[in-house]
Amino acid sequence: MSVVDGHGADATHPPGSELERFTAVLRRLINQGVHTSASPQLLDGAAAALEVVAGQLEPVTPPWAPSVPAFYEGMKPEDFFPFSPMIGRYNALAPPVTVEVVDGAVHGTGNLDAAYEGPPGCVHGGVIAALFDELLGVANISAGVGAMTGTLTITYRSPTPLQSDLTFYAKVLGVEGRKVRTMGTIHAGDRLCAEADGIFILVDHSRFLTHTETRGGGRDS
Amino acid sequence: MSVVDGHGADATHPPGSELERFTAVLRRLINQGVHTSASPQLLDGAAAALEVVAGQLEPVTPPWAPSVPAFYEGMKPEDFFPFSPMIGRYNALAPPVTVEVVDGAVHGTGNLDAAYEGPPGCVHGGVIAALFDELLGVANISAGVGAMTGTLTITYRSPTPLQSDLTFYAKVLGVEGRKVRTMGTIHAGDRLCAEADGIFILVDHSRFLTHTETRGGGRDS
Numbered sequence: 404m405s406v407v408d409g410h411g412a413d414a415t416h417p418p419g420s421e422l423e424r425f426t427a428v429l430r431r432l433i434n435q436g437v438h439t440s441a442s443p444q445l446l447d448g449a450a451a452a453l454e455v456v457a458g459q460l461e462p463v464t465p466p467w468a469p470s471v472p473a474f475y476e477g478m479k480p481e482d483f484f485p486f487s488p489m490i491g492r493y494n495a496l497a498p499p500v501t502v503e504v505v506d507g508a509v510h511g512t513g514n515l516d517a518a519y520e521g522p523p524g525c526v527h528g529g530v531i532a533a534l535f536d537e538l539l540g541v542a543n544i545s546a547g548v549g550a551m552t553g554t555l556t557i558t559y560r561s562p563t564p565l566q567s568d569l570t571f572y573a574k575v576l577g578v579e580g581r582k583v584r585t586m587g588t589i590h591a592g593d594r595l596c597a598e599a600d601g602i603f604i605l606v607d608h609s610r611f612l613t614h615t616e617t618r619g620g621g622r623d624s
Numbered sequence: 625m626s627v628v629d630g631h632g633a634d635a636t637h638p639p640g641s642e643l644e645r646f647t648a649v650l651r652r653l654i655n656q657g658v659h660t661s662a663s664p665q666l667l668d669g670a671a672a673a674l675e676v677v678a679g680q681l682e683p684v685t686p687p688w689a690p691s692v693p694a695f696y697e698g699m700k701p702e703d704f705f706p707f708s709p710m711i712g713r714y715n716a717l718a719p720p721v722t723v724e725v726v727d728g729a730v731h732g733t734g735n736l737d738a739a740y741e742g743p744p745g746c747v748h749g750g751v752i753a754a755l756f757d758e759l760l761g762v763a764n765i766s767a768g769v770g771a772m773t774g775t776l777t778i779t780y781r782s783p784t785p786l787q788s789d790l791t792f793y794a795k796v797l798g799v800e801g802r803k804v805r806t807m808g809t810i811h812a813g814d815r816l817c818a819e820a821d822g823i824f825i826l827v828d829h830s831r832f833l834t835h836t837e838t839r840g841g842g843r844d845s
Contacts, residue, residue, distance in 0.1 A: 419664060421664040421667035422660075424671040425667050425671040425674070427671075428674040428678055429650065429653055429654060429674065432674060432677065432716075433650060433717060435685045436715070436716055437707045437712075437714065438685060439643075439681050439684060439685040440685065441685065442684070443640060444642075445681070446642035446646050447642045447645065448680075450649050452677050453646070453649040453650065453653060453674065453677060456674060457656065459662075459666065459670060460653070460666070460670060461656070463661050464656045464659060464660040464662065467737070467786075467787070469744035486658045486659075488740050488751060491658075493657065494654070494739055495653075495654045495657055496654060496717055496739050518709055518716075518717050519717070520690070520707070521708070521709075522772065527708065527709050527754070527758075528761075528772075528773040529709070529710045529753065529754030529755065529756070530709060532750065532753035532778070533751060533753055535753075536749045536750035537748075540749075551743065551749075552749040552778075553779070554777065554778065554779045555753060555777070555778045556776070557776045557777075559773050559774060565688075
């Protein structure tokens, strides 16, 4: 399988379990960083060790260039955006959220750690908004109407707890002309934490290609 | 200065330049991870080296517990949320965004790297939504009306370019009863990329304290 998504390893080295291991330990370090009591000496040593690793990766990491997502028939939703900052398996910014599509609707689960905190004990409202944008987008692609976000409205109903099992839901409500209307919810158990209402704009795929080539990216073959 | 914000090093080791160095190299590794062409062998070695560091931090990183943000008179806006996933200097999830308050309005600048990509060459719409939630929140606190997000509506006007200098703006439009109305914009040069309209709900600070203590957190002294 060829994974591009505007990122990613080249054809010689497709992303695999090693990149997954690298991403997993980065997530662990990110979460440690926001609540460690390590001494300045230990932190300095840790930073120095990480700088050595970054220095090793530097010569084998080409300058970033955008490329076009490779969607194909029968693709699993978790493969839509493997490098996404929201749900990407290979992006350490993304919290561990898993998604599947059942009867045309997106069902997701996740448990967000310390680094995603906003109000005390709760997931940051911005993280919630970001997850909705992504999950509504996955619902659109799953329904064959992948589109750009036009307007996204998030309504926060109750606190979204940190370090708790959350469930996500998203589905397309309808398509009218170039507009796709999509909704989503986040629950903690039976409690509704937040809901989203999005209007997405269908964009011709050729515009994506033109845009990407203008920005210096290439098509994966 | 005591920095709490629901996270952070203990009083013996307040966050400083060492944690900033640690966070900076984590950001570098996160961005490398999404577009490196490193071989599986190199990635495995890199992951192993990072696991050693995570193992060293483990015994000096207490279990996460929520605590209450310590706002004080004359505080700079970048100190409101030092561990925030959106603009936190000490949270590697946060892109490098700097903010200041001029005449009661929040002005920010930032340049987002590969890990924040959504559409080819563009900042992820979810990241944009997340930044707005945070920056509108900073505007509220700066105006003395810090509040919880009720409804946040983002309108995407044009693509927000990656690896380009962006400017952020947010200000409170008015307060009516317990509702705070706040707006924001993101520009790339003179071009409007996205705008936000938020309704925030004023919450009694004592509810924060109660909530935090219920969740097992403590007040910083």
